[in-house]
Amino acid sequence: MGSGTATRSPARRAAAPTLGVLTLAIMNVTAVVSLRGLPAEAEYGLTSIFYYTFAAVFFLIPVALVAAELATGWPEKGGVFRWVGEAFGPRWGFLAIFLVWVESTIWFPTVLTYGAVSLAFVGPDQTWDKALSSNKFYTILIVLALYWAATLVTMRGLKASATISKWGGLIGTIIPAGLLIVLGATYLAQGRPIQIQLGWDKVIPDFTQFGNLVLAASIFLFYAGMEMNAIHVKEARNPNRTYPLAILMASVVTVLVFVLGTLAISIIIPKTQINLTQSLLVSYRDFFKALGAPWLSSVVAVALFLGVLGSVTVWVSGPSAALGAVGRAGYLPPFFQRHNKHGAPSHILLVQGMLVTFLALMFVILPSVQAAYQILSQLTSTLYLIMYILMFAAAIYLRYSEPHTPRAYRVPGGAAGMWVIGGAGLIGALIAFVLSFIPPSQIKVGSPMTYVLILVAGNVLFVALPLFVYSRRKAAWRTAAGSRDFAPFNWEKPGGLGHPGAPSLDEEAEHEAPATRDHPLPGRRTPDGFGPDAGRHPYGDH
Template sequence: MKQTEKKGISIFALAMLNVVAVVSLRGLPAEAEYGLSSIFYYIFAAIVFLVPVSLVAAELATGWSEKGGVFRWVGEAFGPKLALIAIFMLWIEVTVWFPTALTFGSVSLAFMGPNQTWDQSLSENKFFVLAIVLAIYWLATFVALRGTEAFAKLAKWGGLIGTVIPGVILIVLGFSYLFAGNTPQIELAWKDVIPDFSNFNNVVLAASIFLFYAGMEMNAIHVKEVDNAPRNYPIAIGIAALGTVLVFVLGTLAIAFVIPQSEINLTQSLLVAYHDMFVWAGIGWAAPVMAACLALGVLAGVVGWVAGPSSALLVVAKGGYLPRFWQQTNKHGMATHIMMAQALLVTLISTVFVVLPSVQAAYQILSQLTIVLYLIMYLMMFAAAIYLRYSQPNRPRPYKIPGGSLGMWLIAGLGFIGSLTAFLFSFIPPSQIAVGSPETFVAILVILTIVFVSIPLLIYKARKPHWRDPEVTDFAPFTWEIEDKHPGVINPSDKVTHTLHQPN
């Protein structure tokens, strides 16, 4: 009994897993370009995206806690074809995202040197960036293959050392710099909080802020491992959401106080800000130490993202939706073939850094592709949450968005509209960043989106009965399967799926 309790994930551990999954300091320079108006974008995106994601994921995860995560939720509402698209989008978007996250890790390592000019030059070297990206990713994969206990510990302590503490230091130093009487690099006037909406490019680049808030639903796959999940899961999500907004808003302003807008670089400015702040505080020696901490934070975040979506896809594979080859696991129960395939894809995608005009260009195009793919999954999740209120009205939901159907429409509907808006804007190249030909930029996004959406459709069409692992007894069928109905048909039952399904 004691061993079982020891394995349970506490509120703090789950909140930290979500903070590590969601909070990344690497994106702050992109929003620092907006100065005080970044406050508006962060709060707006939190209202129309972060809060809806957090509340909807809490209801879905506690109401449909059977294995599968977003695959389960979308499948209950719309059937397995769309569910497979949703879970594949989660897996493939993170595969595309890894090089952008790891670029920041490589820049952090470059800034561990004693000379900032040399450090900046090294961080702009494409081959150095590529080598470090691949080294960190393969190390993260090795750690993730050692099982949940290994990556949970790294996520917990790596997130604390590499994300939370650096975030607090950034905020404290940035505001200390301001309160000490130094002239900030931005104007501090309340009128500047409201963006200039006449400049369409501001809205386009600001759409990337949605990616900052993505990931709050990722750890829903571990809901059964949470102590007292109906109570603790929503609490942990709430803590993580509030902490995320505060770190992003205050951290972005700290950078904007120190770095002139014209000198902001998407991959370097955070490290430059730390260096300048530490020199100002008389502790310049701390800059390389902070760079090492940030690199550790990147590793911790990547390990969680390697393990989470791959574990979710493994569950779906064993349920009969992917060939048996992709169901291979090691002694720790980790999806070896899925994770190795992902590692090879990350290696291939990372070579984009050598092809595109600059590291910044590669960073931006991969970031926007990640947003597009991820938002497809979110659009499905929000739609499923609304539809399930009608198709399974009596399903027990330990956590339920208040306000009845109207409350669900307001919260999930707001999230759907916000996600759809950001999705459309993500196909427009921002003029602030040189990405080569705008036509080529858009063409790459459109073609890759079509390709990645088509893959799960082709897999579903080719599925075979023998794909289902006969030894799997904990992957419950959908409610409509048990009752021999079609997806979306109204089910008045108040039984949860696992009580209806009794495996032989």
């Protein structure tokens, strides 16, 4: 998964383009590929091929191409905050960046559950391993221990978290992914019995079973994160040619990894026995057992565990740092702007930790670990999809509101091309969002009504919260560092006409300091409504 919040240093921005097709492709594959969700799609057998391909066409490729245009047209710090804010104003930009942070926060218990299961399967007794991994109290203990360990590493600064995430990604994702595919191919070549039915007619899904589409909708979020590397487009040689080729290559490799990895699980575990949290580890165990080396499954379990630790470490630091940077520009109260001596957003990390701890307790309250895992996964998906909907809409809008803004890369086909590609992503994200609210028939989630209410309440809460914070912002929240860090939106620069998303004069007056109301300063109204700085850019003088 990715946040779209990374930025480049000035020195790097000035460097000559050096990235080729292969390098960019590998970067994108690494950012997107994760094995955690394969069991959820393994239930569909050959039908998963259709879902993976559909999601790639309507989500993966549009995300990559649209994010590339946005990143090269508006490369300043802020990422998705910058892109959405440029189109619709800072209110919606703040919502977008907040959703990236909160969805990653909700995501932690689900991915750490996968880590807890991996750790449980290190032992030699599979029956005991399965029982341990299903134990709610064991799950909570490992989830919280892993999360707070990653938080402590993040508190030490970027260098510490980057080292762990780099090696964790290689050892815990890339190598196990290739190994799973090789094991599945070897198993088939030996002519061993398989657990799925073969045939081209099995590829097309049964659209009459509407409830079965719910888990399939989560495939869209398998591909989340491709926007993370879009900022590197300007470092590519001949980006209009290099980047599309790299995206095509990365998309093909990513789809193949997901399809072949999912089918590897499907051929060795019966559909009725697939478990969302355990089946990946069981697949490795069964494959190695068939090859006469069951002990190797413990090695893979350790590797997957390290992969989770690496992934969580980078996601603890990235979105929190991005939200902190935006907050210092005047969008969060001073309490949430605090950084420690290592430059880590300490107070945001602590608040995030308390929220993760609370969410982890859902594993005790809900009927089973698997049910809690599914609900949290779906809530993560819906919140992230809202951000993507804003991103696609912003890209289409900016083609008309700022047609002359230089872009090193443009979605091909002119305005029509943007409507086709950006529109495909927008429609795909909307479809996945709607389907995410339908209780899955494959998993016992307790009362379907409770399941839906939890999802609806979660979405309403986490969308309303940043909008409320934005409405209560004050001029005193802006710091000198925030003013220096952020460049103005194009529509705020001298000669700009303002933005349709700007607050009304009444709204603006509510955010002005009392002295400013009595003695207004000359200058144009700013869209952020920070009265004391009327006539200046809200992030500082430029």
